[in-house]
Amino acid sequence: MTIIKDMIGNLTHRFRNMCDVWAEEMRRIFHDEGMILFFIVLPLTYPILYSWVYNNEVVRDVPVAVVDDSRSQLSREFIRLCDATADVEIAGYAADMDEARRMVGEQKVRGIYHIPSDFAIRVNRGEQSPIAVYTDMSLMLNYKAIFQTATSVSTAMNSKIQIKLAGNYTDREDEITTAPLAFHEIAIFNPTGGYGNFILPAVLILILQQVLILGVGLMAGTARENGHYAEYRNLKARGIGTLGTLTGKSLCYFMLFSLICLYLTVIVPRLFSFVSLAQPMDLLAVMLPFVLACIFFAITVSVAVHYRENVLLIVVFTSVPMLFLSGVSWPQSNIPWFWQSISWLIPSTYGIRSFVRMNTMGATLAVCMTELRALWAQVAF
Amino acid sequence: MDEGQPEDMPVGVVDLDNSTTSRKLTRLLDAFQTSHVVAHYPNVTEARRAIQRNEIYAYLYIPQHTESNLLASRQPEISFYYSMHSLTAGALLFRDLKTVATLGSAAVGKATMTAKGMNEDRIMAFLQPITIDLHPIENPWTNYNFYLSAVLVPGVIMLFIFILTPYVLGTELKFGTARELMARAGNNIYVTVAGKLLPYTLGFMSIMMIYLLYVFGALHFPTAGGVGRMLALSFLAVLPSQAFGAFCFGLMPSLRMSMSICSLWAVLSFSIAGNAFPVPAMDAPLQSASWLFPLRHYFMIYQASVFNDYSLSGVWLNIIVLLMFCLLPLTVLQRMKTTFNTYTYMP
Numbered sequence: 001m002t003i004i005k006d007m008i009g010n011l012t013h014r015f016r017n018m019c020d021v022w023a024e025e026m027r028r029i030f031h032d033e034g035m036i037l038f039f040i041v042l043p044l045t046y047p048i049l050y051s052w053v054y055n056n057e058v059v060r061d062v063p064v065a066v067v068d069d070s071r072s073q074l075s076r077e078f079i080r081l082c083d084a085t086a087d088v089e090i091a092g093y094a095a096d097m098d099e100a101r102r103m104v105g106e107q108k109v110r111g112i113y114h115i116p117s118d119f120a121i122r123v124n125r126g127e128q129s130p131i132a133v134y135t136d137m138s139l140m141l142n143y144k145a146i147f148q149t150a151t152s153v154s155t156a157m158n159s160k161i162q163i164k165l166a167g168n169y170t171d172r173e174d175e176i177t178t179a180p181l182a183f184h185e186i187a188i189f190n191p192t193g194g195y196g197n198f199i200l201p202a203v204l205i206l207i208l209q210q211v212l213i214l215g216v217g218l219m220a221g222t223a224r225e226n227g228h229y230a231e232y233r234n235l236k237a238r239g240i241g242t243l244g245t246l247t248g249k250s251l252c253y254f255m256l257f258s259l260i261c262l263y264l265t266v267i268v269p270r271l272f273s274f275v276s277l278a279q280p281m282d283l284l285a286v287m288l289p290f291v292l293a294c295i296f297f298a299i300t301v302s303v304a305v306h307y308r309e310n311v312l313l314i315v316v317f318t319s320v321p322m323l324f325l326s327g328v329s330w331p332q333s334n335i336p337w338f339w340q341s342i343s344w345l346i347p348s349t350y351g352i353r354s355f356v357r358m359n360t361m362g363a364t365l366a367v368c369m370t371e372l373r374a375l376w377a378q379v380a381f
Numbered sequence: 382m383d384e385g386q387p388e389d390m391p392v393g394v395v396d397l398d399n400s401t402t403s404r405k406l407t408r409l410l411d412a413f414q415t416s417h418v419v420a421h422y423p424n425v426t427e428a429r430r431a432i433q434r435n436e437i438y439a440y441l442y443i444p445q446h447t448e449s450n451l452l453a454s455r456q457p458e459i460s461f462y463y464s465m466h467s468l469t470a471g472a473l474l475f476r477d478l479k480t481v482a483t484l485g486s487a488a489v490g491k492a493t494m495t496a497k498g499m500n501e502d503r504i505m506a507f508l509q510p511i512t513i514d515l516h517p518i519e520n521p522w523t524n525y526n527f528y529l530s531a532v533l534v535p536g537v538i539m540l541f542i543f544i545l546t547p548y549v550l551g552t553e554l555k556f557g558t559a560r561e562l563m564a565r566a567g568n569n570i571y572v573t574v575a576g577k578l579l580p581y582t583l584g585f586m587s588i589m590m591i592y593l594l595y596v597f598g599a600l601h602f603p604t605a606g607g608v609g610r611m612l613a614l615s616f617l618a619v620l621p622s623q624a625f626g627a628f629c630f631g632l633m634p635s636l637r638m639s640m641s642i643c644s645l646w647a648v649l650s651f652s653i654a655g656n657a658f659p660v661p662a663m664d665a666p667l668q669s670a671s672w673l674f675p676l677r678h679y680f681m682i683y684q685a686s687v688f689n690d691y692s693l694s695g696v697w698l699n700i701i702v703l704l705m706f707c708l709l710p711l712t713v714l715q716r717m718k719t720t721f722n723t724y725t726y727m728p
Contacts, residue, residue, distance in 0.1 A: 105691030130514040137520035138684035154511040180489040182458040183482035190465035334387045
């Protein structure tokens with residue numbers, strides 16, 4: 001009996017110690033303006049700002065200049081149809097290529113449609129007739145809009161010309177002539193092809209991790225500057241071991257970040273109507289190990305921090321590479337193995353992948369098992 | 382990112398037809414530079430799961446009787462599903478899949494017309510009367526790396542400057558050497574700040590040089606604008622960033638606060654620079670706000686005068702703003718002087 005009583009006594013003692021550490025850490029967070037900035041203000045405002053930046057999702061009405069040397073009914077039809085699309089706006093007509101080039105230089109337009117003088121003649125003669133498309137390549141999305149619009153408009157006009165030439169009798173025959181093999185193109189999981197839906201889930205998760213590293217690192221740095229070891233000895237004198245300190249601190253961060261995590265993964269996407277298909281329980285099952293993995297990762301990183309300002313440098317520099325390593329922007333299958341293996345050490349890699357899959361692609365937990373196991377492995381580590 | 386453009390990305394095929402035509406389409410798809418057929422799935426649900434497992438990015442669905450319907454002119458339908466959760470992969474595969482479908486369609490027309498005795502030219506003129514002749518100026522390879530590295534790397538260097546400037550000024554306070562510094566400069570704050578920051582200017586300039594040398598010399602990024610503009614631009618990247626850092630420190634003499642503000646500002650500038658998602662597509666308040674970020678101006682000047690060879694008249698306002706950034710610290714120098722002379726560091 002005494003053994004059991006001892007054990008219970010021991011356990012309650014340890015538990016109380018842990019709670020002490022927890023309370024101490026909580027107090028420190030709320031008494032430090034820097035900590036409030038990083039733990040509360042930053043996670044609340046940054047997601048909003050980022051969402052706002054990408055909220056419009058798609059690029060509309062990219063301005064394009066036209067050099068119409070053909071001046072025919074057919075060339076005007078092409079221009080009219082381009083202007084009517086959502087992606088491109090005909091912002092002006094230029095007399096020649098030099099003028100159009102100047103318009104691009106002045107940033108008034110992003111591309112040029114050049115219709116050669118024999119355009120209509122060639123079409124009517126039954127020859128292939130090219131339209132030249134020049135695009136400013138400094139922005140991928142503008143290029144895509146300008147090029148795809150020209151392609152789709154020319155396809156539509158081609159069908160009309162084909163119908164005229166084919167001399168069919170019925171509408172059905174016309175349909176089959178223009179498209180013997182019909183095809184449907186279906187964009188799934190992000191049907192509008194929006195930029196926000198693409199980048200934001202990853203950014204949200206990354207914010208969570210980086211804020212944690214920042215906060216924990218700053219705490220550790222501050223503690224060290226104020227005589228970390230004295231405090232540590234103080235704790236030891238009260239009989240609180242390393243394990244107690246660690247769990248106490250983690251519990252404190254965990255409580256705070258569960259709330260922030262909820263805000264980031266549930267509230268923000270709905271606030272801006274981003275795609276959010278994750279099941280609540282599945283989300284919980286992934287976010288729990290993710291937050292824990294981040295906390296321990298942050299504590300590990302914080303060991304290396306001597307001055308509290310240094311952690312800022314670490315976090316800020318790793319943010320961009322970490323986003324890339326998660327395989328959001330550059331396909332995961334095309335990341336070199338060397339970088340892949342580095343990415344295995346970072347919680348955000350798996351956090352982002354599983355969140356993107358569940359949130360944007362509506363995957364179930366079973367699909368994300370690899371990521372989940374990896375996250376738990378990181379927690380255990 | 383050596384490839385410049387992702388190559389051989391995994392795609393799947395759901396082939397319920399199992400005919401010559403369907404196999405031809407599959408082979409065609411596999412032969413493209415960007416796509417690589419890795420698996421066949423028995424049905425659409427399986428293929429969707431594979432996308433969710435991140436095994437493939439897109440799949441082609443060929444239903445039963447495609448070939449027989451095609452030969453009998455009953456207009457069969459094939460579909461391709463591509464996941465846009467990754468815009469890069471999605472957009473590139475969309476292009477391939479669309480080409481495959483168009484070619485599949487054209488092959489039928491071509492066969493019919495050949496049978497009718499038309500020659501190649503006539504067939505092509507019938508199938509595609511209007512063609513699009515694409516000229517992607519300065520980047521005919523649509524190399525993805527040009528977009529990213531050309532702005533992200535200078536952005537990171539500028540970020541470094543942003544944070545390091547308040548750091549070097551602030552550590553003088555932190556370790557209590559600020560007064561000594563002032564005394565050495567004859568209690569002249571202009572000399573102090575200029576002297577303190579000049580070595581870093583040189584240091585950062587040499588980092589920029591190494592970057593330029595590597596990117597334009599070794600990797601052959603397009604530089605239509607020429608070397609002179611490039612050097613001038615890197616100068617315009619370093620100085621305003623330093624000035625911004627010094628300004629923040631002058632405004633908030635706390636080392637930590639000024640560093641925090643600078644880093645938050647700099648991280649935000651990656652998004653608002655508009656090198657991925659264009660600024661004109663953002664909301665109006667953000668468009669105005671983008672003027673406050675040096676990286677935005679850097680990008681504007683870079684794309685107009687280095688990447689393309691346009692005249693500087695299109696971006697003169699950006700240059701003026703960057704120069705104005707350099708003058709910012711003048712407004713807080715007096716404040717900084719009192720700070721240096723009186724403050725003691727409180728952790």
